[in-house]
Amino acid sequence: MESYSAIITPNRYRNKFGQLLEHSPFCERDIRKPSELETYDKKGEFLLKIQKQDNIYPYHYLSHPFDVVGWDGYVYPYAFSIHNFEPITGRVHQPPPVHQTFSARNFVICSFVPRLYDYHPLSIPAPYNHSNIDSDEVLYYVDGDFMSRKSVEKGMITLHPGGIPHGPHPGTVEKSIGAKGTHELAVMVDTFKPLLMTEIAAEIENPDYYKSWLEHDVPPNGVRMNNITS
Numbered sequence: 001m002e003s004y005s006a007i008i009t010p011n012r013y014r015n016k017f018g019q020l021l022e023h024s025p026f027c028e029r030d031i032r033k034p035s036e037l038e039t040y041d042k043k044g045e046f047l048l049k050i051q052k053q054d055n056i057y058p059y060h061y062l063s064h065p066f067d068v069v070g071w072d073g074y075v076y077p078y079a080f081s082i083h084n085f086e087p088i089t090g091r092v093h094q095p096p097p098v099h100q101t102f103s104a105r106n107f108v109i110c111s112f113v114p115r116l117y118d119y120h121p122l123s124i125p126a127p128y129n130h131s132n133i134d135s136d137e138v139l140y141y142v143d144g145d146f147m148s149r150k151s152v153e154k155g156m157i158t159l160h161p162g163g164i165p166h167g168p169h170p171g172t173v174e175k176s177i178g179a180k181g182t183h184e185l186a187v188m189v190d191t192f193k194p195l196l197m198t199e200i201a202a203e204i205e206n207p208d209y210y211k212s213w214l215e216h217d218v219p220p221n222g223v224r225m226n227n228i229t230s
Contacts, residue, residue, distance in 0.1 A: 001189060004053055005105035030084035034077060040064040087115035092123055099188065110188040116181045126176040130168030136162050137191040144184035148172050149213045157196065169212055
């Protein structure tokens with residue numbers, strides 16, 4: 001993802017000093033910083049193309065831009081693995097914010113990882129039908145068996161625009177009852193402004209995706225890998 005604003009950890013997981021709290025699904029020990037720094041001490045003419053919002057600016061340097069001895073300040077490179085995200089579970093179905101990993105000015109990033117299902121004896125693990133009034137929802141299915149979806153395989157991307165009702169496919173609610181857990185892995189992005197599909201995305205759209213909510217199964221040739229679906 002790219003963002004005009006900073007991508008930060010959710011406020012509810014940090015104290016007033018910016019430290020991640022104990023109820024956070026991850027903490028500072030899970031964040032990897034650079035371990036080796038390659039320094040290039042070279043002179044010449046080096047062209048950098050710097051993006052600011054929707055514009056690209058050419059910068060010409062007389063020395064290599066990597067002639068540095070370390071990182072300092074607020075803009076600092078680091079990595080966080082989704083495999084270090086510890087899921088928050090409960091006796092009844094937990095709302096989507098428990099999956100939130102990062103937030104920015106106009107969107108949030110959520111992680112769906114292997115976890116226990118709701119463990120109340122009368123719980124229904126499948127999510128309820130809903131309409132995302134405030135956001136467009138993009139889900140990238142990375143791996144595993146997606147409990148609430150039929151005909152959705154790993155490598156696919158789904159787009160559910162704000163206000164469009166969606167939820168479990170027919171039969172998946174009944175199938176989820178009594179299940180103990182899931183090994184699914186997915187990344188979700190909720191944007192608070194409408195998304196626009198590119199021409200490339202439209203070219204690989206699966207036009208039969210909406211049929212997956214019907215009682216009958218989608219024909220095998222109705223599903224393609226690496227699809228943008230809407």
